Amino acid sequence: MSEVEQALVRAADAARLAPSIHNTQPWRWVVRADRLELFAVAERQLRAQDPDARMLLISCGAALHHARVALDAEGWAHTVERVGSLAPDAPLAVITPGERRTAEAEATRHLQMLQVRRTDRRTVRDEAVPEDVLDQLVKAAEQAGARLHVLGRDQVLELAVAVERAQAAEAADDRARAELATWVGGERPEGTGIPSSALPAEMPLTTVAERDFQTAGTVEAGAGHDRSATYAVLYGTGDAEPDWLRGGESLSRLWLAATEHAVTVLPFSGPVEVPFTRDALRRMLGGAGVPYLALRLGLQDPARTAPPHTPRLPATQVIRVED
Ligand SMILES: Cc1cc2nc3c(=O)[nH]c(=O)nc-3n(C[C@H](O)[C@H](O)[C@H](O)COP(=O)(O)O)c2cc1C
Structure with missing residues (x-):
């Protein structure tokens, strides 16, 4: 294998550590002599x-950004073409x-951070994230193409209502409940999903329910x-496949920057998954864009x-090297 192919394999390997919805890791990589392809x-x-x-x-998108961090850390200049197509081929x-x-x-530094980053569902310390750190996180999100809207006090209450309504809608949906049971809980020896070891023993007392x-x-x-937590909405101007990919790149960029500053990030995707609460979040953005995720930022x-890291699929299952 050439030097560049080896670097591409290492980049795809680093991307295995990216966060994903319910730890589904819905990606696979193909390493070719002159490029690295990401598939859904x-x-x-x-x-x-x-x-x-x-x-x-x-x-x-988060996995794509992780791979790029690994290439940058090894000094490989690279370009990215975002197709955003979900077609299998x-x-x-x-x-x-x-x-x-x-x-x-x-x-x-970020390559180190992606190895320690994790989703932390514990309550946060009674001390706010410093303003200058928040500013850096806003910039970090922007550098990767999306935006971060930090919510004021009243908007945190609006978010709490949206989260609760989304939760109720998904709890009333048999298919969504069955899906949750498939992906969450237990030990997850197959390397996907969220094990019990990453979930709270009891729901913490919070304004915005986890x-x-x-x-x-x-x-x-x-x-x-x-x-003392800060709540924010990650958003962008477009609402199609390539925009969501960009949103994920921004999520990864800001999460790695947050980890560097000992700030924990907890995504809330329920209110974006459910159409009527997604509209509520969109109104909270006052016409600035469309929501991708709500986030809690806090100090631990x-x-x-x-808590221990969640499992990952083996590299052999997600990375294929083409001759
Ligand atoms: C798009 C997306 C949505 C997510 N939504 C939630 C959520 O609503 N609640 C939650 O507790 N974690 C959420 N997470 C965190 C994932 O559960 C977590 O990334 C995954 O289990 C892997 O664990 P790790 O981040 O500790 O590596 C989300 C992550 C992503 C990337």
Whole structure:
């Protein structure tokens, strides 16, 4: 295998650690002599909760960004073509490597961060995320193509209502409930889904309710509250497949930057999955764009042990090297 192919394999391997809706990891990679192709995996789409594949594409966008971080960290210049097509034989995106250059310091740090990043559903510390850090996260999201709207106090209450309504709508939907039971809970030895070890033992007391996964976990959520948390909506101007892919790249970009600043990120996708609450979020953006995800940003007590990482599919199942 050539030097560049080996770098592409390492990039696809780093992308395995990307966050994804219910840890479905709905991506696969094909390494070719001169490029890396990203494909969506339709069998791992949540048909009931995510019929448009919005969350699938946001997840694939996060994986795309992770792969790019790995290439930047090794100093491989590259270009990206975003097709965004869900057709089984057409790639979602194609990364074409170019010249070798000096590795980017930020990418080197972010490559480390993508190994420690995780979804943290514990309550956050009673101390707000500093303004200058928030500004950096807003910029980080923008650099990757989407925007971050930080919610004011009144809007946090509106978000709480939207989250609750979305939760009720999904809880009343038999197909969505069955889907949740398929992907969440237990030990997940097959390498996908959310194990109990990543979920709170009890629903924490919060203004904005965390997603009710309908199964108790083993994580001590903590006695805190979300009073000091910052809530935000990740959004963009377009509402089609390539835009959601970009949204995922922004999610990854801001999450890695947040991890560097010890800020935990908790996505709330329920209110974007359900059409009428998605409209409510869109109104909250005041015409600035369309919502991709709501996020909780908060500080975690470094003295507390973080929950274990969620499992991942083996590389052999998601990366294929073409001769
Ligand atoms: C598009 C998207 C939507 C998500 N929605 C939620 C959510 O509503 N509630 C939640 O607790 N976690 C949510 N997550 C976090 C995933 O469950 C998490 O990324 C996955 O289980 C892998 O775990 P890790 O992030 O700790 O690696 C979401 C992640 C993505 C990328």
